Structure formats: structure tokens, C-alpha cells
Amino acid sequence: MSTPTHPFLSRVLKSALLGCFILGGSSVAMAADSDAPVQVVSNASTYRFIVGFGAGGIPDLGARLIAEKLAERQGVPAVVINRPGVGGTMAAQDVLAAPADGTTILSVTPAHATAPAIYREMRYDTLNDFAPVTLIGDGPALLVVPSDSAYATLEDLIDAARANPGGLDYSSAGVGSSTHFAAELLKQQADIDVLHIPYRGVSEALTEVMASRVDFTMAPYVAAVEYVKEGRVRALAVTSRERVEEMPDLPTAMEAGLPDYEWAFWYGLLVPAQTPDETVQRLHQETAAILRLPDVGGRLEEMGVTVSADSPEAFQQLLEAEYEKFKQIAEEANIVPE
Structure with missing residues (x-):
């Protein structure tokens, strides 16, 4: 199954991906060589996916699809825990309180990057306290x-x-x-x-x-x-750059009068920043392989998500760009932190 990157993300991620390929150390490249299971944590008893929203949305459903396959491939249970509240920040705090060993994973949306713009007192650093695992995709x-x-x-x-x-x-x-x-x-x-x-x-x-x-x-x-x-x-x-195949007669916002308007809801996975780099790379390789499975990536695409499985480096660059964008929007809209 192909995993095209949405045009919105491709511009943000292009330089990061190019650097990875030049260096020859891209985890995306490694994962593309083989989709055979890669042991992530040798002594793991359970993998936990923490979702900062209720059941039924893409952050929840995506985590459940990945968790099910991860359990099969790793031979240990993988559970999804919904921890809604305060724009996903409660779930983020739970993940940071867990051991940084690659077994506790945070499922995030753009809310992760908007939080600093709306909450005056954050108990963590959005960009520096987490290590990106993979960008699942966007819609x-x-x-x-x-x-x-x-x-x-x-x-x-x-x-x-x-x-x-x-x-x-x-x-x-x-x-x-x-x-x-x-x-x-x-x-x-x-x-x-x-x-x-x-x-x-x-x-x-x-x-x-x-x-x-x-x-x-x-x-x-x-x-x-x-x-x-x-x-x-x-x-x-x-709000995509191109019309969607399912609704070919529906114009994009760009075509409909706003030439610069583009918006995407993206979804990804993070772990605590102290997680060993090698563990992060193995977890990325494993989740990227899972996203390429037809019954995972195909199901997400049926739900309107363009699957990407991009590298940790590329996801970090997206997070940084989105952080700055949301900060500017909040300032112009006078969205005051609570």
C-alpha cells in the first residue's frame, strides 16, 4: 500500500526528509527495507497508548489499530487508555510520569501544539519534553x-x-x-x-x-x-490543497475565494524525551511497518486520513512549525491563556 504525504505536510517535511536520505540514516528508509517485526523493548510486559480524548475519534481509533498489531507482532499486550481532559494535557502528563522506556506512547493531534497558546501554566514543555515517534497522517x-x-x-x-x-x-x-x-x-x-x-x-x-x-x-x-x-x-x-476524490465537485477553500487558506488535522505518536534514541527509532520502524499494512493504513484512509508514517525528525519539524503557527493565530485572535 502506498503512503503518500498530504501536500500540506510535504512542504513542511521536505527538508527534514531530504536530510535523512542524504545522511543515509533515515528510520523511514530502514523501515522500508523490511516490514518484518522489530523488537522494540526486550523486556516489555505491556505497551500502553494514552489518548487525550474520548473513544471514537481518529486519535483513539488510530491508536487502537496500531496497538492491536503491535501486540501481535511483539507478543505482549498493548492497551489503549483514554484520558480526556484539558485539551489533551492530562494524557500528556500521564505519559511523562511513566518510565521513558518506549512502552508508554502518547497519541496526539494539533491540540498538542495549540495547548501552550491557551493554557497559561503548562506542566511540561510541548516541544522539548517529548520525542516524536511517527506522524501517522493527516486529513x-x-x-x-x-x-x-x-x-x-x-x-x-x-x-x-x-x-x-x-x-x-x-x-x-x-x-x-x-x-x-x-x-x-x-x-x-x-x-x-x-x-x-x-x-x-x-x-x-x-x-x-x-x-x-x-x-x-x-x-x-x-x-x-x-x-x-x-x-x-x-x-x-x-481545506486541502486539492479536491478530495470522494467529493470531486466540492471546491477547495483556495478555489472558493481564499487563495492562501489550507488546514489539516494531523495525528501522531510521541514518547517521553528521555527515551533512548535507539528505542525511539525501533518504535518508529515498527509503527511505520504497521501503518503500511492494508488493514491498518487502508482503514485509516477509509476514514479520511492520508497515511504518511514519516520519520521522527520530520514529525519534530512539523511540530515546531505548527507551534509557531498556532501561537501567531492565537495572538491575532486574542485567544487569552486560561
Whole structure:
């Protein structure tokens, strides 16, 4: 199975990957040589995947797919523990409190990089206290409106917002969530003033759109696509650089009037920074091989995730770029840390 990198990520990761190939030490290159199991931790009794969100989302489902195969290949149990709370920071703290031996793994989303922008007192350093294992992949957002909305295009929505500053509103999965930041970036690039109404998760944010109680939301593709197909919401744009095969008539935000707008929800795995480098590389090699399995990578792609299995070095570069991007969005949107 091929594992193409999403165009959004390819620009960020290109230099890191090129450096790895030049040095000849890329863990991606090593993993590509063979997908045979590689022992990660010789004396492991259990592998634990800690997810900072509830069951059912991509961070949870991705961790479960990988954990199941890791258990088979390593011959020891691998469990998934959901630890929702405070934007994923509770789960991150749990991972840092565990032994740095490669057996406790954090499943992350962009919320890991947005946390410093919205929480005044962080108990850890987002970039330096963790070691990247692999970027699992990413997927775009859909900008959706109620099925009975008067707005047929993104241009219609933007024109209405400009004509009535503060008169339109949007729902999000919560203050500081990726959906919040995605909409704030849209506001900044479209130069519009719309009201943010936070809810407790993507499901609630979408429910408010379906009930016509808000004007729009920016939802992960996988969370909204079925509602679009069922006619319960209407999609105005997708946030990838190219149109999605499943909806060939749906324009990108770039095509629909925002030439610089691009957004991706990404998913990855981290371990504590003190984990030995050799263990991190073996864990990357093993998880990358698992992601290439048709019943793992194929399932993720069915859920709208473009699988990448990129190297720890490339994932670190993405984290650093996203950290800076979210910091800038938060400053411009006046998102005040709690």
C-alpha cells in the first residue's frame, strides 16, 4: 500500500526528509527495507497508548489499530487508555510520569501544539519534553453550513459576514481546539468578524449546525462527510490543497475565494524525551511497518486520513512549525491563556 504525504505536510517535511536520505540514516528508509517485526523493548510486559480524548475519534481509533498489531507482532499486550481532559494535557502528563522506556506512547493531534497558546501554566514543555515517534497522517477539514442555509458558496458566507460584522457565528469543539483555530485562521484570512460559540467536542459542534442554531463550523473531514452525504449539512469547501476524490465537485477553500487558506488535522505518536534514541527509532520502524499494512493504513484512509508514517525528525519539524503557527493565530485572535 502506498503512503503518500498530504501536500500540506510535504512542504513542511521536505527538508527534514531530504536530510535523512542524504545522511543515509533515515528510520523511514530502514523501515522500508523490511516490514518484518522489530523488537522494540526486550523486556516489555505491556505497551500502553494514552489518548487525550474520548473513544471514537481518529486519535483513539488510530491508536487502537496500531496497538492491536503491535501486540501481535511483539507478543505482549498493548492497551489503549483514554484520558480526556484539558485539551489533551492530562494524557500528556500521564505519559511523562511513566518510565521513558518506549512502552508508554502518547497519541496526539494539533491540540498538542495549540495547548501552550491557551493554557497559561503548562506542566511540561510541548516541544522539548517529548520525542516524536511517527506522524501517522493527516486529513482536511470541511466547512459546513446548515442544509437550509442561505449560503451556497464560501464566497456567499464571506460576503454576508463582511456585510454584517459580528452577525454570523460558528461552533467549535471548544476553546483552543483545532476546529477553533481553523475557523480563526479563516476569519483572519477572509478579514471577517464572526462570533465563536464553543461546545464540548466535534459532535456537539456539528449538531448545532444540523439544528441551524449556528451558521457554520470547521469539522474534520471524517467527522462531517457522512452528514454531508446524508444531506444533514451542506459543505461549502474542503481545506486541502486539492479536491478530495470522494467529493470531486466540492471546491477547495483556495478555489472558493481564499487563495492562501489550507488546514489539516494531523495525528501522531510521541514518547517521553528521555527515551533512548535507539528505542525511539525501533518504535518508529515498527509503527511505520504497521501503518503500511492494508488493514491498518487502508482503514485509516477509509476514514479520511492520508497515511504518511514519516520519520521522527520530520514529525519534530512539523511540530515546531505548527507551534509557531498556532501561537501567531492565537495572538491575532486574542485567544487569552486560561
